[in-house]
Amino acid sequence: MEFVAGPKIGDCVFCAMLVASDDRESLIVHRGRSAFVALNLYPYAPGHLLVVPCRHVADPWSLEPSERHEVDDLVTVSMQVLREELRPEGFNLGANVGRVAGAGIAHHVHHHVVPRWTGDTNFMPVIGAVSVMPEHLRRTYERLRPRFDRLADRH
Numbered sequence: 001m002e003f004v005a006g007p008k009i010g011d012c013v014f015c016a017m018l019v020a021s022d023d024r025e026s027l028i029v030h031r032g033r034s035a036f037v038a039l040n041l042y043p044y045a046p047g048h049l050l051v052v053p054c055r056h057v058a059d060p061w062s063l064e065p066s067e068r069h070e071v072d073d074l075v076t077v078s079m080q081v082l083r084e085e086l087r088p089e090g091f092n093l094g095a096n097v098g099r100v101a102g103a104g105i106a107h108h109v110h111h112h113v114v115p116r117w118t119g120d121t122n123f124m125p126v127i128g129a130v131s132v133m134p135e136h137l138r139r140t141y142e143r144l145r146p147r148f149d150r151l152a153d154r155h
Helices: 013-019 065-085 124-128 137-154
Strands: 028-031 035-039 049-053 090-094 111-116
Touching (some): 013 035, 028 065, 035 065, 035 137, 065 090, 065 111
Antiparallel strands (some): 028 035, 035 049, 090 111
């Protein structure tokens, strides 16, 4: 809700991230040809990643097949990176398409990759309206970026 109700950065936060000059500042851990991966600024869990097509479209059926394939591949790579570095016991994967479906950023489709552990605090954003971050986002970025550099090159 902090993002939804707060001040907006231009027309689209994802498009603004793409043109920013500093990936570390924008929390982009990987840039592909037609999609990128970034840490969620308001994570549900440590390591919560977003896989976002570079092209500004509101729904997945508007993507070209090559864009869909790269998004799907980066979801898999994201899970591999998180499994190696953070060792989650499971994942939540998904996309909220449209505001009524819960999309906080409804005009630029994106996929969530949320690592999960037994007994984690995932209920906090829903019930308590707070986020619990046991690790600073910059530290998580520094842990994940090198792994993306290695893994993404193999795909």
